[in-house]
Amino acid sequence: MSDSEQTSNSAAPLYGVLAEYDTPTALVKAARKVRDAGYRRWDTYTPFPIHGIEKDMGITMTKLPWFVLVMALVGMATGTLFQYWTNGIDYRWLISGKPFWSWPANIPIIFEMTILFSAFGALGGMLFLNNLPLPSHPLDLKERFRRASDDKFFLVVEASDSKFDDKETRDLLGGTAPVVLEDVLEDRITSSVVPRALMYSMVILGAASLVPFALFAQSRSAKSREGRLHVVWDMDFTPAYKAQEGNILFGDQRAMRAPPLGTIAQGHLEEDDHMFTGKVGDSYAIGLPSSITATEATMLQGKQQFGIYCAPCHGLGGEGNGMVNERASTLKQGWVPPSNLHQQYIKEQPAGQLFGTITNGIRNMPGYAAQIDPDERWAIVLYLRALQKSRAASVDELSDADRAQLK
């Protein structure tokens, strides 16, 4: 602080009287005297809190804990109600059929909100009650007062106190053995007017800072043909190839990837040639494959499948006179009739060849591999054999019971 500034302030009214002390003990003793003299607008300034000085100064307990309590309750209520409203009402999460509001699981966040609000209450309440931030103060003009944050102890009685008296107060403080006793003048140097340029730039910056938010709000409510604006596209735009499209990324330029040669779907490893092709080596198999047994159930299954797939052309008896054949023959449009399955050359064919014919088709009969499972095709072969037998059997081949029935 220069001397010229000091003199320019010299016309200012008195703020108070400042006494400086070297030790906390001296300050406390002085504080008791000032307290007992009945002053109200006075304070002590120390580099650290002196414990117990509240009593010596007559400071009553602060209201701060009530601030904090209120903030704690507000935090708790906010935590509870906000979670209840969001998860219990506004956006319900159904998790494993649990209730939408199950409060024990909400306790951690209620707890954290309580602490968060109270902490703001403690700091904010302290600043508010202490009248902080306070940019300027008459004591700032005192060069020696800077040591209040270092190692010296000060006592100031303000001139605005009703008991303040130019002489009496100075005598009172002089009697407390201060190191220094000085007048403190009101601050007439520090301007309380905010510079105009600063004001304007604050207003302009403040208004400019609203522009991005206004743009956000505008683009959220406006309709546009362009689609949404995105800084990061995320997965909003994920072009995918369609099945039959070309794709230059692959050597064969196809989007579809063929499975490697010899790929077999699960459960389709057809190892038994007899069962699935009707052949053993290069020749047709004679009998049924080992996994098919000639039981009544298989026979009935064969009869059912024969009725579905074979009878429409070959007829229920296999004579080649099914309904399709009857109709096609009347149209006379180059219809190749289905074979009569009782012809000698068919009767002599091995079972594997019959299976092969059902599987792959013959002449204008299509293959039935796609429609009839292999075990059902074998059941049809079995039924067909029985059908052929039924047309050429002699009475001798019947059992006694059947022969008795014939009579």
Add this chain to the structure above:
Amino acid sequence: MDTRASSITNPYNGPLEGDNAFAQITHNVTRIMQAPRPPLAWYIAFAFALSLLGVFGLSLGFVVWEGIGAWGHVHPVAWGFPIVNFVFWVGIGHAGTLISAVLFLFRQNWRTAINRFAEAMTIFAVVCAAVFPGVHIGRPWLPYWMFPIPNQMQMWPQFRSPLEWDVFAVGTYATVSILFWYMGMIPDFATFRDRSTGTVRRFVYGLVAMGWRGSSRQWHRYERAYLLLAGLATPLVLSVHSVVSFDFATSQLPGWHTTIFPPYFVAGAIFGGFAMVVVLAVPAREFFGLKRIITIKHLELMAKVILATGMIVGYAYAMEMFVAWYSGAMYEQFAFLNRAFGNYAWAYWTMIFCNVVSPQVFWFKKMRTNVWVILIVGIIVNVGMWFERFVIICTSLTRDFLPANWGAFIPSPVDYATLAGSFGLFFTLFLLFCRYLPMVAMAEVKAFIPESHVHDH
């Protein structure tokens, strides 16, 4: 180190100005800020920290650009290093508030020498921790989905998820720690303001000091607010790592689904946090001439805390094994046998050595009062605490119920780069703090020296 030799090379070990104990404390702390330049060791450390910070920036940039597959995590270890590092750093961040709040409530006045930079360490550690889940979510531009902000999806977060609790617990902890730290610094900022000479410094320190003038009426409310904040921060600090442990404990994975996790995590956090405090305190007091304030007595007390919490952690390890055996649950028993003797046995035994065996040297006073021993054990404990989280995450995830779901976790170079880089962020912030902010709570230290006592009668 010979103090006379270092006083020649280091200007901060010179004699203190001031004719009384208060002024000497002020000078001891403020000369760091007032000095035209910090010691050479600070520059070397800062260059090193800045280059590590560069590694952090580049590796995280690569992860964001390339996707988090650049890290080594694979099925079934989707958490990998990022979550290990997150839990590690959050744990480090516990000592600060513990020293500030819990030791304050217990009237452990020795805390005043170390509480300020322990609090700073807390905040920087939480910053480091927050980076990892922020990037690990995969789309680091969408972390606001974790916060209850009205959005065009018209969705709210699921508040009953432990991961959402985590957001609130760590967020509250970071906020309250910053408030607590800032409020503690207001009187010291005033001291800095009053002692700095440059206009810029006076303005900036004046701004953050908010016009604090040390009035006793203000001190009264200030102390009440400090007490209340300490009371609030104490359950908070216990809740944070408990909630972090819920991320694990509420899952059904063998090795994670245990009720011992919350207390065990909190003890481990205090253990690791104190170890980090001594790792920072030993060089800081050496290079900035704070040996008169942070004395060997303080380091010894911290060594005792490390020993005590190390024993709690060791007890927890033993109890996990016992409960796994006692439970009779096949998967639980396998998980813990696998921890000790399975695919990551080397990590488990590293952890046991670092966390349980190494602090045992602190039973001897000679060891507790040797700065080198304290520093080395502090570093070893930090390594051990990192391995603890690695063991918990990797052993349980790689060997869960079905062997078909087993796997192996091999970190990628980017994993190591982000881990090392996070130390760069931490040390850069810490070194800036040492240079520009009050490293010791001057007002609090002054309030507990004999000269501060009022001699009444």
